[in-house]
Amino acid sequence: MYIAMNRFKVQNGSETAFEDVWKNRDSSLNEMKGFREFHLLRGPVNEAEGYTLFASHTVWASQDDFVAWTKSENFRNAHKNAGSSKASYVGHPQFEGFSVVEGA
Secondary structure (H helix, E strand, O other): EEEEEEEEEOOOHHHHHHHHHHHOOOHHHHHHHOOOEEEEEEEEEEEEOOOEEEEEEEEEEEEHHHHHHOHHHHHHHHOOOOOHHHHHHHHOOOOEEEEOOOOO
């Protein structure tokens, strides 16, 4: 199993707009081989730096399945408007990928 996460620092006051982009996009993840689940996570607010931390969290059968997703037409379509809400970000999203060592 493979878990892919992107962390986003979203400017305070832009949280609802950020969440709406994720809720309303057609990612076509369910069409992809090996896709298991997706979650958008809202983390803590950093008042000092003016952002709320978010993470997108996808679970895949394997890292190869995830990589195939990143090279797919579905991926390109799901991300084609990603830059349009750039003003709500503090910095760039940070990707983190994890191979599961032990499951529950």
